[in-house]
Structures are given as C-alpha cells and as structure tokens.
Amino acid sequence: MNDRPTLRERKKLKTRAAIRKAAYRLAAEEGWEAATTDRIAEEADVSPSTVVRYFPVREDIVLTDENDDVLEARLLARPAGEEPLESLRAVVLEAVGTALDQEPEETRLRARLMVEIPSVRARFTETTAETGRRLARALADRTGRDADDLEVRIFTAAVLGALREATLYWAEQDTSGDLLPLLHRTVDTLKAGLTPHAEPPAHP
Structure with a gap:
C-alpha cells in the first residue's frame, strides 16, 4: 500500500504552509491587525478566496496544527494501566x-497573540474544547467508560484548561524560560492539589 501523499495533497499542504508562514510573518512584523486576509493572500501568493477556503476562521491560521488525530492515536497507544493524567x-x-523544537518562534508568537488578542484567545479556547472531545473519547476507550461520561469530560477539560492557563502564564512572562517545565509543574499541581504555603518563620 502506498501511503505517500498524492501530488494534489502535497500541493494542498504546501499552500496551507505558505498561508500560515505569511500570517505569522505579518503578525510578528506588523501586528495581528495587519494580518488581514488580503495581506496574507498577497504574502502567500494566493487569492483571498483560497485563504478563506483553507481557513474559514482567520484565527485558525495561527492556531491550527492538525494534531488532533495524532494526539488521539498516541493516547490510545499509551501503556495499559497507566494513570489517565x-x-x-x-x-x-x-x-x-515538538512544536518548540520545530517552530520555536511561531510557538512563542502564538502564545503572545493568545494573551494580546481577545479573538485569538477565544478561538484557542474553542479549539482546545474540540481537542478535548477527541482526547476524552480516547480516555473513555482506555478506561471502559462511555465517551460522553461526565467525569471523563470534566477530567479532560480540566487538564487541557490547566495546560492552556500555564501557556498563557508563560506568554505573560514574555515567554521567558522554558515552557515544558511549567507544563510539568501544572500537571504535578493537578495531581497533588493546592496546598497552603508554609508560614514564614517568625523573626525575634
């Protein structure tokens, strides 16, 4: 069986990549408001209708990475008996x-846009919810629960929401430092719960 993409599929992938690169370049150099559909089309050497056909929601150009299928498959492939968290x-x-290794600047810009641009942040929340539904389905399969089980939905949404909040925190700190340790810290917090800080020692 030949799994190699067809010429048509390769052209589509190339066009999507060109549109995304143009949007990131405009947003980085001139700001998100400058990254209009017409400007993106001009930079990517495509028509505005092509941009809209590939990305009906403009914010998806900087948010969409088509990883949901991969995430779901990898979640289903995790070792049996492993804690869902x-x-x-x-x-x-x-x-x-992987995103930080392959597209470090784009990943940082995406995080900054989520903090600075309400429409990008709102759309990111929507796409995170869509990802959550896919992952909840995989978790339900792994745990023998129903895909629409309330506990599964709450658990998955809580984890992804916490990771989103950590990403926003990272962006608010001007994306200084490493994101991955913050995300590990986030999962550890969910696992351990929130405990009070120890009282500072009293000075004589």
Whole structure:
C-alpha cells in the first residue's frame, strides 16, 4: 500500500504552509491587525478566496496544527494501566515539545497573540474544547467508560484548561524560560492539589 501523499495533497499542504508562514510573518512584523486576509493572500501568493477556503476562521491560521488525530492515536497507544493524567501528560507535552523544537518562534508568537488578542484567545479556547472531545473519547476507550461520561469530560477539560492557563502564564512572562517545565509543574499541581504555603518563620 502506498501511503505517500498524492501530488494534489502535497500541493494542498504546501499552500496551507505558505498561508500560515505569511500570517505569522505579518503578525510578528506588523501586528495581528495587519494580518488581514488580503495581506496574507498577497504574502502567500494566493487569492483571498483560497485563504478563506483553507481557513474559514482567520484565527485558525495561527492556531491550527492538525494534531488532533495524532494526539488521539498516541493516547490510545499509551501503556495499559497507566494513570489517565500521566497519559495526557505524555502525549500533550510531547506535542508541545515538538512544536518548540520545530517552530520555536511561531510557538512563542502564538502564545503572545493568545494573551494580546481577545479573538485569538477565544478561538484557542474553542479549539482546545474540540481537542478535548477527541482526547476524552480516547480516555473513555482506555478506561471502559462511555465517551460522553461526565467525569471523563470534566477530567479532560480540566487538564487541557490547566495546560492552556500555564501557556498563557508563560506568554505573560514574555515567554521567558522554558515552557515544558511549567507544563510539568501544572500537571504535578493537578495531581497533588493546592496546598497552603508554609508560614514564614517568625523573626525575634
């Protein structure tokens, strides 16, 4: 069986990549408001209708990475008996690590846009919810629960919401430092719960 993409599929992937690169370049150099559909089309050497056909929601150009299928498959492939929280930690943080390695500047810009641009942040929340539904289905399969089980939905949404909040925190700190340790810290917090800080020692 030949799994190599057809010429048509390769052209589509090339066009999507060109549109995304143009949007990132405009947003980085001139700001998100400058990254209009017409400007993106001009930079990517395609028509505005092509941009809209590939990305009906403009914010998706800087958010969409088509990883949901991969995340779901990797979650289903995690070792049997592994705690669901650890399974999510493994697959989501691996995806983040890959993005940081392959597209470090784009990943940082995406995080900054989520903090600075309400429409990008709102759309990111929507796409995270869509990802959550896919991962909840995989977790349900692994735990023998129903895909629409309330506990599964709450658990998955809580984990992804916490990781999203950690990413926003990272962006608010001007993306200084490493994101992955923050995400591990986030999962550890979910695992341990929130405990009070120890009282500072009294001075004589």
